Amino acid sequence: MATNEKHNLIGYDPLAWMDEPDIAALTEVGDAANAIETEGFDDQESTEMEEQEDLDLAGLAEDDQLTDLSDIADDYAADEDATVQENLEEVGVSDETSIENSAAEAVTGCPFIQLEGNLSIQHIVGLFETFKASLSSNDQIDIDASAVSSIDTATLQLLVALKKAADKQEKQITISHPSAKFIESVKLLGLLEALNID
């Protein structure tokens, strides 16, 4: 939009931002993950990225009157049974696992999420939805990481963000029985303390 034309009656173009590239939350996750892989990782960077992820998780919600868009999205997701099921399958949580999870929840009294297989940025949307839905409706979540065969930096960042969001809401996230590969990745990135893993 030319704003300097002599006879232009629109001095400022409010739509100019639409030509700018989208900066979606997931892109930020991906970029941050790349930053970890390419630039290494120290405590300061860790804190900054955790804060960034925390903002992403806390929502979509800090804008104008729609302060509860994040909750409303949960409603939508809950209503979309097929989508939710797809998301669960995407992150390796099958119907069978859900039944097991329910049984585990009945025993421990707290919701249970089973992580398994290779967890990478390709699965992060489904995982994000699962975490978000679970966090919104529970005070305590147990994440079983015993069957994780690999986990990338983006997924670890999501876990850190989940932990921080939970702390802020005075809720509790426990990562139990982490596999050797899970611990190896967490240790490599210096996130043992952040994820409260012994």
Add this chain to the structure above:
Amino acid sequence: MRVVAIINQKGGVGKTTTTVNLCHAIAETGKKVTVIDMDPQGQLGISYGVRVQNKAGIAEAMLTETNVKQLLIPVRNNLQLVVAGPKLRDIEHLTDSKAGRGVLLRNAIKGNLDDQDFVFLDCPPSSGLLIANAMIATDEILIPMTSDFLALQGLSHLMGTVKRFETTLKKQYKLLLVMSRYASTRRISTQVLENLKTYFPGQILATIIREAAVLAECPSFGKTILEYNPKSRSAIDFKTLAVDFLEGRVIHGNE
């Protein structure tokens, strides 16, 4: 059935005028149309000549077990209306303790209006829970736009909202604009239209609704422009707009 939300968070851009007359014009082509008043001001009913006070409306279908079919008011051939209802304003203030508050409208519509070709939602000039319900219930958005700078500013805000919904709900809306209240004698009108063609190529309906005093007169008589003055240029504008909408006729952009 296609659900179309007529939406613009800015007031005075012609949302209700567009809804009333476009829906009637589409119904006149033989399509079955239901229009739902999502604006607590409840002016849609008045515009169609429905003057009953405190009649149950979409709020009841959203908040209680009332089936939306029980709320339908036939207002013209092929055209039925669901009024806002006195409780609609309350929905804006629902707290997060109300489960599923974002999908109330979608659930109210689901399976109940499948015999209709179109369900139009006349949305309020706000960005609260009613808009969220409309955005979740629809896949198509029609944005009435006036040709002035503040409307551009409002559109910028609205597009921010639309993009946030698209990101959050992981869906992409079919988006169309309709130029309303267009004053062809003002130079800024042309410039605003050119600006919109740049950002919304192929998304502006071909017919421009020109500003006309007659459009402001008909609501008080409970008539659409097709009835109040069927030979007026405004009536012709809306009839042509209906064909544009049905056939996807748009203005090509400045790409």
